[in-house]
Amino acid sequence: MEKFVDRKTEMETLENEYKRNASSLVVIYGRRRVGKTTLISEFIKNKRSLFFLASEESEVQNRNNFKDKAADFIENNILKNAEVKNWDTIFKAIADTVFESKPVIVMDEFQYIGKSNPAFPSVFQRIWEEILKNRSVMVILCGSLISMMESQTLAYGSPLYGRRTAQIRMKQIPFSHYHEFFPNKSRRELIEMYAVTGGVPKYIELFSERSDIYRSIQDCVVNPSGYLYDEPHFLLQQEVTEIGSYFSIIKAIAAGNRKLSSISTVLEIKATSLTKYLKTLIDLDILEREVPVTEENPEKSKKGLYKIKDNYIRFWFAFVYPNMSFIESGNTHIVMDKIRKGVISAHTAFVYEDICREKMWDLNAADYWPFHFSKIGHWWDSKNEIDIAAFDPEGEDLILGECKYWQEAVGSNILHELEKKADKVEWKKNKRRVWYVLFGAAGFTEELKMIAAERENLLLFDELDS
Numbered sequence: 001m002e003k004f005v006d007r008k009t010e011m012e013t014l015e016n017e018y019k020r021n022a023s024s025l026v027v028i029y030g031r032r033r034v035g036k037t038t039l040i041s042e043f044i045k046n047k048r049s050l051f052f053l054a055s056e057e058s059e060v061q062n063r064n065n066f067k068d069k070a071a072d073f074i075e076n077n078i079l080k081n082a083e084v085k086n087w088d089t090i091f092k093a094i095a096d097t098v099f100e101s102k103p104v105i106v107m108d109e110f111q112y113i114g115k116s117n118p119a120f121p122s123v124f125q126r127i128w129e130e131i132l133k134n135r136s137v138m139v140i141l142c143g144s145l146i147s148m149m150e151s152q153t154l155a156y157g158s159p160l161y162g163r164r165t166a167q168i169r170m171k172q173i174p175f176s177h178y179h180e181f182f183p184n185k186s187r188r189e190l191i192e193m194y195a196v197t198g199g200v201p202k203y204i205e206l207f208s209e210r211s212d213i214y215r216s217i218q219d220c221v222v223n224p225s226g227y228l229y230d231e232p233h234f235l236l237q238q239e240v241t242e243i244g245s246y247f248s249i250i251k252a253i254a255a256g257n258r259k260l261s262s263i264s265t266v267l268e269i270k271a272t273s274l275t276k277y278l279k280t281l282i283d284l285d286i287l288e289r290e291v292p293v294t295e296e297n298p299e300k301s302k303k304g305l306y307k308i309k310d311n312y313i314r315f316w317f318a319f320v321y322p323n324m325s326f327i328e329s330g331n332t333h334i335v336m337d338k339i340r341k342g343v344i345s346a347h348t349a350f351v352y353e354d355i356c357r358e359k360m361w362d363l364n365a366a367d368y369w370p371f372h373f374s375k376i377g378h379w380w381d382s383k384n385e386i387d388i389a390a391f392d393p394e395g396e397d398l399i400l401g402e403c404k405y406w407q408e409a410v411g412s413n414i415l416h417e418l419e420k421k422a423d424k425v426e427w428k429k430n431k432r433r434v435w436y437v438l439f440g441a442a443g444f445t446e447e448l449k450m451i452a453a454e455r456e457n458l459l460l461f462d463e464l465d466s
Contacts, residue, residue: 006177028142029149030170033202049104059117110141111148125159172199195351198311254317258305293377294427352405356439401437410440
């Protein structure tokens with residue numbers, strides 16, 4: 001059973017739409033396993049609702065299945081036994097029924113009907129305008145194929161464009177809520193769990209069934225029969241056609257080729273030919289393009305680097321994809337040995353940086369500094385890199401920080417190195433105030449704590465005390 005955690009904002013949106021005096025049409029979409037159906041199920045508890053899950057069958061089969069569901073919903077045996085040749089008849093029967101409270105109609109995996117009949121969004125537009133719009137009803141259209149849901153319900157060219165009253169794009173659960181899934185685990189254990197499961201509720205559910213993260217990886221990931229073994233293929237195969245090309249790009253980035261020119265060189269493909277693939281992967285929340293946070297024109301910056309945004313996919317391409325020959329030949333122990341030896345330095349330490357940047361927003365809201373930053377990311381040049389850089393573009397305060405996911409305490413040498421790198425950051429160099437923050441998964445040395453006690457511009461965030 002999937003545990004319902006977070007989703008406060010999404011639930012408030014749905015409840016506000018339900019409370020509207022008029023009709024409401026809500027579009028919910030997001031990647032597979034992210035918890036869309038769980039959100040809807042939680043929302044429709046104690047509400048009069050019709051939940052229909054569309055399939056990849058023909059439109060006729062989906063319509064007949066929907067008719068049977070609708071007939072049961074409104075307790076109409078005539079509709080149940082009727083041969084219905086259009087959707088209008090079914091929705092009109094629902095709309096003509098008198099309900100004691102506002103009914104909710106959910107069409108999950110909505111995009112499959114449009115896939116079998118490209119004209120269906122136009123059909124549903126007519127149904128909405130002529131039958132549902134002026135009734136007290138709430139309709140939720142939900143789907144897991146992001147590109148198709150956008151083109152069928154949200155894009156300017158869609159017949160349904162402008163009809164929705166709200167839309168929710170479901171994202172992964174933030175790390176800050178992981179303790180709700182695993183109340184008995186230490187923060188370090190939570191970080192390592194998040195580094196693999198990446199906030200996807202279904203993955204979290206699978207890992208929660210085992211006490212040890214490496215046992216979970218062995219059973220669910222590097223086992224050819226495991227639930228997550230081939231997950232990246234499943235995620236991409238229905239969204240894109242040239243899955244091999246996309247895999248090659250992700251593999252190249254996972255291997256450290258983050259510049260467009262580097263990816264192009266490794267794949268022996270012109271850079272201009274890669275842009276459409278990269279854009280699709282960004283739209284699917286698999287990749288993101290990063291630039292130093294101080295860049296004034298990020299879109300035009302030549303310092304852009306591509307990063308695998310999805311934690312599980314990043315893990316899979318680092319440890320599973322390159323080692324499939326070992327897994328398929330029954331030598332999973334070799335792969336598990338590679339994971340145990342390399343996952344912290346090659347994967348978790350980088351995810352930790354994302355966790356620290358997420359934490360920075362909490363510190364910002366808690367007034368840890370005498371100002372509030374509005375931009376955060378990281379900074380680099382050809383020779384230096386700083387994990388955290390945050391500032392208010394209208395102000396003159398700059399926060400710089402480092403994140404160390406070590407077994408040992410962080411010492412004063414890290415602070416001194418950070419101060420040297422700060423001199424390379426050109427942002428408002430002659431009139432700024434610089435503040436420093438250090439995150440240490442294993443705490444800090446007594447010397448560094450003494451320095452911090454004497455300096456108001458230095459914050460130490462100790463994971464052991466959080």
